[in-house]
Amino acid sequence: xxxxxxxxxxxxxxxxxxxxxxxxxxxxxxxxxxxxxxxxxxxxxxxxxxxxxxxxxxxxxxxxxxxxxxxxxxxxxxxxxxxxxxxxxxxxxxxxxxxxxxxxxxxxxxxxxxxxxxxxxxxxxxxxxxxxxxxxxxxxxxxxxxxxxxxxxxxxxxxxxxxxxxxxxxxxxxxxxxxxxxxxxxxxxxxxxxxxxxxxxxxxxxxxxxxxxxxxxxxxxxxxxxxxxxxxxxxxxxxxxxxxxxxxxxxxxxxxxxxxxxxxxxxxxxxxxxxxxxxxxxxxxxxxxxxxxxxxxxxxxxxxxxxxxxxxxxxxxxxxxxxxxxxxxxxxxxxxxxxxxxxxxxxxxxxxxxxxxxxxxxxxxxxxxxxxxxxxxxxxxxxxxxxxxxxxxxxxxxxxxxxxxxxxxxxxxxxxxxxxxxxxxxxxxxxxxxxxxxxxxxxxxxxxxxxxxxxxxxxxxxxxxxxxxxxxxxxxxxxxxxxxxxxxxxxxxxxxxxxxxxxxxxxxxxxxxxxxxxxxxxxxxxxxxxxxxxxxxxxxxxxxxxxxxxxxxxxxxxxxxxxxxxx
Numbered sequence: 415x416x417x418x419x420x421x422x423x424x425x426x427x428x429x430x431x432x433x434x435x436x437x438x439x440x441x442x443x444x445x446x447x448x449x450x451x452x453x454x455x456x457x458x459x460x461x462x463x464x465x466x467x468x469x470x471x472x473x474x475x476x477x478x479x480x481x482x483x484x485x486x487x488x489x490x491x492x493x494x495x496x497x498x499x500x501x502x503x504x505x506x507x508x509x510x511x512x513x514x515x516x517x518x519x520x521x522x523x524x525x526x527x528x529x530x531x532x533x534x535x536x537x538x539x540x541x542x543x544x545x546x547x548x549x550x551x552x553x554x555x556x557x558x559x560x561x562x563x564x565x566x567x568x569x570x571x572x573x574x575x576x577x578x579x580x581x582x583x584x585x586x587x588x589x590x591x592x593x594x595x596x597x598x599x600x601x602x603x604x605x606x607x608x609x610x611x612x613x614x615x616x617x618x619x620x621x622x623x624x625x626x627x628x629x630x631x632x633x634x635x636x637x638x639x640x641x642x643x644x645x646x647x648x649x650x651x652x653x654x655x656x657x658x659x660x661x662x663x664x665x666x667x668x669x670x671x672x673x674x675x676x677x678x679x680x681x682x683x684x685x686x687x688x689x690x691x692x693x694x695x696x697x698x699x700x701x702x703x704x705x706x707x708x709x710x711x712x713x714x715x716x717x718x719x720x721x722x723x724x725x726x727x728x729x730x731x732x733x734x735x736x737x738x739x740x741x742x743x744x745x746x747x748x749x750x751x752x753x754x755x756x757x758x759x760x761x762x763x764x765x766x767x768x769x770x771x772x773x774x775x776x777x778x779x780x781x782x783x784x785x786x787x788x789x790x791x792x793x794x795x796x797x798x799x800x801x802x803x804x805x806x807x808x809x810x811x812x813x814x815x816x817x818x819x820x821x822x823x824x825x826x827x828x829x830x831x832x833x834x835x836x837x838x839x840x841x842x843x844x845x846x847x848x849x850x851x852x853x854x855x856x857x858x859x860x861x862x863x864x865x866x867x868x869x870x871x872x873x874x875x876x877x878x879x880x881x882x883x884x885x886x887x888x889x890x891x892x893x894x895x896x897x898x899x900x901x902x903x904x905x906x907x908x909x910x911x912x913x914x915x916x917x918x919x920x921x922x923x924x925x926x927x928x929x930x931x932x933x934x935x936x937x938x939x940x941x942x943x944x945x946x947x948x949x950x951x952x953x954x955x956x957x958x959x960x961x962x963x964x965x966x967x968x969x970x971x972x973x974x975x976x977x978x979x980x981x
Contacts, residue, residue, distance in 0.1 A: 416479075451682050480769055501629075509634050557690055558689050571587065589792070668698070741823060790807075792807070813886070
C-alpha cells in the first residue's frame with residue numbers, strides 16, 4: 415500500500431457518509447472532516463495531512479498561503495503535488511518503508527501488532543497481570559490502513575519505554591494545538607490549511623531550508639540507514655535535520671509483517687480486508703532526539719531565569735485542559751512566564767489574522783476563517799510510559815489587534831489568578847468541613863478544583879470575548895473594564911459557594927459535622943468578600959476593577975424585600 419496513492423483514509427462527506435480515499439481527497443469541497451476509528455488516530459491523521467501539505471506545498475509568504483486558501487487546488491492538482499513524494503510513502507516492499515527501519519530486523523523476535531498502540535498493556539503489565547483497565551488481546555490484527563496510522567501515531571507520540579527505547583521528538587505525551595474554523599460545515603481543506611505555515615516559520619535556528627525531496631535522509635529518516643543511538647554523540651539535533659523533519663520524526667525502530675488473508679476483519683475499524691498485520695519486529699536504539707526542538711504544532715515552556723535550559727513541551731495532566739491553560743497555549747510569553755505558543759498559533763495570530771486589514775477583497779467566508787476560529791488541543795496524559803487518559807478539547811480564539819497581546823495577556827492573567835485563588839480556597843474549606851484534621855487528610859482532592867473550573871469556564875470565555883471588543887477600540891482602557899471585572903468576580907463567587915454547598919452541605923446530617931461545615935462556610939464567605947486574612951488577591955481585584963460588590967448585594971436584598979412586601 416502506498417499512503418499517497420491508495421484509498422486508505424476514511425473521510426466524512428457533507429452528506430454524512432464516510433468514504434475511503436487517498437490524501438488528495440482533502441481538496442474535494444464535499445469532504446468536511448476525517449473519520450478515523452480512534453481519537454488518537456484522528457489527531458494523528460490531522461498531523462499527517464498537515465505535514466504532507468507542509469512538505470508538498472510549502473508557502474513562502476502569507477500571501478502565498480492566502481492564495482491557496484482563497485482558491486484551493488483541485489483533487490487532481492493536489493494529487494500531482496503529492497506524486498513526487500510517493501516513493502517515501504510505501505508501507506511494504508523490499509525498499510524503504512514509511513516510518514520503518516531499512517533493516518528487516520531479522521535478528522529480533524516477532525511481537526504482536528498491539529505494540530503500536532500507546533494504550534495497550536506492555537509486557538510487564540501482561541506478565542504481572544496488572545492490565546485491569548486496558549486489557550490484553552483487544553487487538554490481534556489490523557488492516558493496512560489502521561496499521562499505517564497506528565505506526566504514525568506511535569512515532570510522533572512515542573512515550574518513554576525503558577532503556578534504549580527512544581522517546582518522541584516532543585517528549586512523551588505531547589499536546590498538539592491546532593486552529594480550527596468556527597463553522598462546523600467548513601471543508602477539510604480549510605481545517606488543514608489553517609495549520610500550514612510559511613517556510614520561514616518552519617525553520618528553527620541553525621537549520622537551512624532546502625526544497626523537500628523524497629530521497630532527503632534528513633527529512634525522511636527511513637529513506638536511509640537507521641540512525642542508531644547506541645553511542646554518545648549520536649543525538650539528533652535540530653540543526654542536523656531538514657526544517658520539516660519535525661512532522662516526520664522517527665524515534666522507534668519497527669518492521670511491520672504483512673499477510674495475505676481471505677477477508678479477515680480488522681480489530682480496530684471492523685473492515686474485512688485481504689491484507690492485514692498481526693505481528694511486527696521492534697528494536698532498541700532508534701533516533702535519540704535532543705536539543706532545543708520546537709515542533710510547529712506543540713506549545714512549549716521554558717524557565718525565563720534559566721535561558722540555557724531546553725524548552726519542554728506542554729503535556730496532558732490529571733484534571734484535564736481548560737481555560738486556565740488557554741493563555742499558555744495561545745499567547746506567546748517567552749520572556750515573562752516562559753510560555754512558547756506553537757508556531758501554528760503564532761502564525762495565525764501574527765501573520766494570518768492581520769491579512770483581513772489589507773486592501774484585498776475577501777468574501778464573508780474567508781473573513782470568518784481569519785477572524786473567527788477555535789483552538790483544538792489534544793493529546794495523551796502519560797505517567798511515564800502508562801497512559802492515564804486522552805484529552806481533546808476546543809476553546810475559542812479571539813481576534814487580537816496588533817500591539818495588544820501584552821495587554822490581553824495581563825488581563826487574562828488577572829482573571830486566572832483570581833480563579834486559581836478562589837479554587838484553592840473552595841478546596842481548603844471543603845476539606846475543613848469534611849475533616850477534623852484537614853492537614854492530615856490524604857488523597858487526591860483535585861476533583862474539587864475541576865468542578866469549580868468546569869462551572870466557571872463559560873463565564874471566562876464570555877469575559878474573554880468582551881475583552882476582545884475592548885481591545886478593538888481605538889483607545890483601549892488600561893485596566894479591565896469595571897463591568898467585565900465585576901461579572902467575573904460575581905461568577906466566581908456564585909460558583910464557589912455552590913460547589914462548596916454541593917460538596918460540604920448536601921450529605922446526610924449523620925455524616926456531617928454542622929459546626930465544622932458552618933465555620934468553613936463562614937470563612938469562605940469572608941475570603942470571597944476580600945475582607946479576611948489571606949484574601950489580598952480578591953481585594954486587589956475588586957480595587958483594580960473599581961466596583962463595589964456590596965452594592966450589588968444591597969440592591970438584590972432590597973429587591974427581594976420589595977417583592978416580599980408586595981406579596
